[in-house]
Amino acid sequence: MAVKEDILRKQFPILGLTVNKRPLVYFDNAATTQKPVAVIDRLRHYYESENSNIHRGAHYLSQLATEAYEQARENIRKFINAGQNHEVIFTRGTTESINLVAYAFSKKFLNPGDEVLISEMEHHSNIVPWQIACENHQAHLKIIPMNEKGELRMDQYRKLLSEKTKLVAVTHVSNSLGTINPVKEIIQLAHQNNTAVLVDGAQAAPHIPIDVKALDCDFYCFSGHKMYGPMGVGVLFGKEKWLEQMPPYQSGGEMIKEVSFKKTTYNELPFKFEAGTPNVADVLGMEKAIQFILEVGHKAIARHENDLLQYAINRLSELENIRFIGTAEQRTSVVSFLFNDIHPYDTGTILDKLGIAVRTGHHCAQPVMDHFQIPGTVRISFALYNTKEEIDVLVKALAKVREMFG
Amino acid sequence: MSGIKEKEQEIIEEFEIFDDWMDKYNYIIELGKSVPEINPEYKQEKYLIRGCQAQVWLHADYKEGKVIYTADSDALITKGIIALLIKVLSGQPPQEIIDADMAFIDQIGLREHLSQTRSNGLLNMIKQMKLYALAFQKSMPQNNNQ
Ligand SMILES: Cc1ncc(COP(=O)(O)O)c(C=O)c1O
Numbered sequence: 001m002a003v004k005e006d007i008l009r010k011q012f013p014i015l016g017l018t019v020n021k022r023p024l025v026y027f028d029n030a031a032t033t034q035k036p037v038a039v040i041d042r043l044r045h046y047y048e049s050e051n052s053n054i055h056r057g058a059h060y061l062s063q064l065a066t067e068a069y070e071q072a073r074e075n076i077r078k079f080i081n082a083g084q085n086h087e088v089i090f091t092r093g094t095t096e097s098i099n100l101v102a103y104a105f106s107k108k109f110l111n112p113g114d115e116v117l118i119s120e121m122e123h124h125s126n127i128v129p130w131q132i133a134c135e136n137h138q139a140h141l142k143i144i145p146m147n148e149k150g151e152l153r154m155d156q157y158r159k160l161l162s163e164k165t166k167l168v169a170v171t172h173v174s175n176s177l178g179t180i181n182p183v184k185e186i187i188q189l190a191h192q193n194n195t196a197v198l199v200d201g202a203q204a205a206p207h208i209p210i211d212v213k214a215l216d217c218d219f220y221c222f223s224g225h226k227m228y229g230p231m232g233v234g235v236l237f238g239k240e241k242w243l244e245q246m247p248p249y250q251s252g253g254e255m256i257k258e259v260s261f262k263k264t265t266y267n268e269l270p271f272k273f274e275a276g277t278p279n280v281a282d283v284l285g286m287e288k289a290i291q292f293i294l295e296v297g298h299k300a301i302a303r304h305e306n307d308l309l310q311y312a313i314n315r316l317s318e319l320e321n322i323r324f325i326g327t328a329e330q331r332t333s334v335v336s337f338l339f340n341d342i343h344p345y346d347t348g349t350i351l352d353k354l355g356i357a358v359r360t361g362h363h364c365a366q367p368v369m370d371h372f373q374i375p376g377t378v379r380i381s382f383a384l385y386n387t388k389e390e391i392d393v394l395v396k397a398l399a400k401v402r403e404m405f406g
Numbered sequence: 407m408s409g410i411k412e413k414e415q416e417i418i419e420e421f422e423i424f425d426d427w428m429d430k431y432n433y434i435i436e437l438g439k440s441v442p443e444i445n446p447e448y449k450q451e452k453y454l455i456r457g458c459q460a461q462v463w464l465h466a467d468y469k470e471g472k473v474i475y476t477a478d479s480d481a482l483i484t485k486g487i488i489a490l491l492i493k494v495l496s497g498q499p500p501q502e503i504i505d506a507d508m509a510f511i512d513q514i515g516l517r518e519h520l521s522q523t524r525s526n527g528l529l530n531m532i533k534q535m536k537l538y539a540l541a542f543q544k545s546m547p548q549n550n551n552q
Contacts, residue, residue, distance in 0.1 A: 020427075343481035345460040346435075349519075353427050361459040375480055376459060404428075404435060405482060 008296070009385050011036040022355030025390045030175050030203060030334055030381035031359055032225045035289070039229060042288040046281040053277055055254065069280050072287035073270070079290045080220065081211040082237050086269035089243070090283055093234035094202040095125040097221035098169070100236055100273060101198055102129035104246035105167065105219075109196075112138035115164040117195075119144040119152055119181075120371060121174045124364040126200045130169055144170070146371065150177035150326035158189060165195045172204035176363040176379065177326025178309075178334030180208070187217055196242065202226055206383065207305060207332045209298045212237050224282060228383075229289030233282035236273070243269050250275040301384045305333050308382045308391065315395045320402060325368075325377050336363075336377040342405045344376045350404060351378075354397040410502050413494045414510035421514040430515070431483070438486035444478040455527045455534055460484045462527035466538035472497050473539050479527065487511075487519055487528060495535055500543035504536055 009015050012034045017024040026034060046068075052061035054069050070085070077088045091097045110116070116130050120143050134141045142165075144157045152170075161168075168190045173180050187197045198219035201210060206227040212220050220237040224230055238246075248255055248266055255275040257265040266272045293301070312335050316322055325336040338344050348360030361376040362369045369376055380394065424430040444453075448465040455462040460481035467474040475496040479485040494510065495503050511517055520529050 343460060343484075345481040346483050348459075349483050350431065353431070375461070404432060 005385070005387050009387075011038070012385055013037060013040075015385060019355040019357070020353055025356040025393050027380040027382070027386065027390070027394065028357045028359050029206070029383035029386075030226070030363075030379065032231065033206060033228050033383045034385070035230070035285075036228055036292050038292055039285045039288045043230060043281050043285045046284050051281070054280055055271075065280055068284055069278070072283050075287050076235060076290060079210070079294070080235075080237055081213045083213065084240060087237055087240055087243065089236040089238065089270045089273045090278055091221075091234045091236050092232055092279070093223040093225070094200060094221045095223075095234075097219075097234055097236035098126055098198065098200065099129045100249040101219050101221075101238070101246075102133040102169075104249045104273075105196070105242065106133035106137055106139075108246050110134075110137040110139050110166055113164060114139040114166045115142050115162070116140070117142050117144060117157075117160055117165055117168040117170075119170050120146045120367050121150065121152070121177060121179065121365065122169070122171055122367075123175050123200065123202070124366070126169055126171060127367070139166070140164075143367075146179075149328050150174065150179045150368075151328045151330075152179075152181055152186075154182070154185070157186065161189060161193045161195065163193075165190070165193060167196045167198060169198040169200065171200040171202075173201075173207065173332055173334075174326070174365075174368075175203045175334070176336055176365040176368045176377070177328065178331040178336070178381075179326060179328035180204075180330040180332055182330075183217065184215055187215055191216065203334075206293070207301065218242055224286035224289060227286075227289055228292055229286035230282040233279050233286050235286075240269065243273070248272050248275065252276045254278070296384060302332075304384055305382050308386055308388065309333060309335065311388050312380065312382075312391050312394075315391055316398070318395070319398055320406075325372055325374065333382045334379060335381075336379045338374060338377050339402070339405075342401065344378045346405060347378050347398070347401050350401045351394070351397055354393075354400070356394055356397055408502050409498050410494055410506045414508075417490055417493065418510055418513050427515075434486035434490075434516075435482050436486070437489040438479075438482040438484075441478070441485055441489040441492075444476045448476070449478060455530045460527055462488065462531045464531055464534055464538075466535070466542070468542040471499055473500055473503055473535075473542055475535060475538075477531065483519070484528060487516060488531070490516075491528075491532065491535070500539040503539035504543070506536075508532060 014034045050065050052065040054066040056062060073085050073088050077085050082088055116134055118130055130141055142160050145153050147153055170186055172183050183199050190197045196218040199217045201220050201222040205222040218239050223234040252275040255267050255272050257267050321340045322337055323340055344360040348358055351358050359379045363379055444463050444465055449463050453463045453465050455464055460479055462479045464477045475492050477488045479488055511520060
């Protein structure tokens with residue numbers, strides 16, 4: 001199926017909104033994407049005719065909800081090509097997935113003097129949990145630097161890997177630069193060094209196919225809300241051999257086998273890592289979002305989004321004094337820029353007045369801004385429903401900005 | 407009417423003549439360009455109010471029972487709004503500054519710039535302006551009745 005813009009856009013009710021008396025142009029998809037009717041309907045259907053607590057009651061509804069929930073796990077396993085259903089853990093999102101690993105993996109495997117390797121382009125949620133874990137276990141955090149295009153310096157990465165390196169945590173796609181990192185190579189090199197790898201897939205999941213088997217990653221994290229699904233739900237994929245050995249992250253109901261006041265034995269995977277009543281509705285919504293992506297098709301999505309990316313870069317280049325931040329050879333769906341003579345906040349404010357939603361600021365990646373010595377950028381990020389006409393509207397609006405501030 | 411309310415009223419009337427947002431923002435940008443910049447010696451970390459998006463530097467002096475503010479920002483729209491805040495609060499006695507509700511911001515349709523999500527330092531700037539007023543009031547109570 002090709003991306004037929006008009007049909008596709010109709011599936012996203014919010015795209016019909018008027019903002020500041022103009023048709024909404026939504027270019028903040030890296031922050032969160034909009035939701036298709038199918039996802040919204042799925043949530044409604046769950047609460048209208050399936051809602052019940054799962055894995056507990058023996059009654060009809062509980063069984064229905066439990067089956068739907070476990071079926072979603074199966075479908076999501078297929079989506080990322082994981083080997084086993086219990087290697088798919090449901091979380092609140094990428095942030096919680098990373099925190100789970102930073103806590104539980106580190107508790108078991110991180111010793112004083114060990115090192116954790118992250119990159120200079122990580123989102124804060126793939127920095128801070130590792131800072132805390134390293135502090136707790138007297139380990140050290142090392143940083144893989146990037147070059148001026150916003151690409152990881154693989155020569156430096158090779159040098160940083162040592163017998164002390166216990167884990168590498170790196171983003172698949174950068175949220176501030178759009179760079180697609182060579183994660184497969186990163187993982188191969190790490191494995192030759194007996195080092196585990198966590199991949200932050202928050203920005204990859206909506207754009208490129210994920211195959212955890214081909215990547216051979218040890219952990220993979222993503223969020224439902226950045227891939228047309230609901231907020232408050234996400235996935236941690238972990239290889240069984242790690243998950244088995246890791247201690248629970250949170251405790252309570254669902255994650256136990258037997259409890260007495262003397263001793264508690266933990267439930268098996270994946271339930272060991274899913275304490276408490278899970279977010280069933282949103283898991284089902286995420287499953288629907290994935291189905292939506294598969295129906296449109298990764299090929300069609302990539303073709304359309306790459307078209308938009310090229311078109312945007314070409315059109316934006318016409319503007320005076322523009323500076324692009326992040327010009328990696330391998331990139332997707334994000335254009336970060338600023339005018340040399342206009343603060344990104346000023347640009348963003350006027351764009352908002354013109355009905356265009358972009359993100360301005362440091363995008364939760366302050367080290368990236370420090371690298372380029374800039375206060376922030378204006379970031380436009382695409383989803384499969386964006387159009388070239390919207391880019392034209394943006395370029396016109398930016399010309400207006402130049403007129404006002406120039 | 408307090409000195410602050412009078413200044414607020416002046417600004418509200420000034421803004422009444424704009425019938426579209428573009429005129430309004432052009433005016434704010436012009437204000438931003440015309441703000442007397444903060445003395446360079448104060449443009450340093452110690453006086454910086456960090457926002458996620460734009461930065462603000464704020465300095466305060468206490469003269470004859472009045473607080474005198476100067477400020478600057480790296481973003482022009484922020485700077486223009488700073489100019490308005492200074493126009494209203496600078497040169498006023500501490501107690502009036504502490505009590506000011508800054509309702510005029512809402513009335514001239516700029517409230518969105520003070521929202522948490524903007525994170526442009528303005529909200530913290532107002533807080534900091536009031537803290538300065540409080541500190542001056544506490545440290546020099548003899549000036550209270552001037
Ligand atoms: C690369 C990257 N990692 C992690 C996150 C955090 O995702 P969430 O807020 O959904 O937990 C984001 C979200 O902006 C991101 O872009």
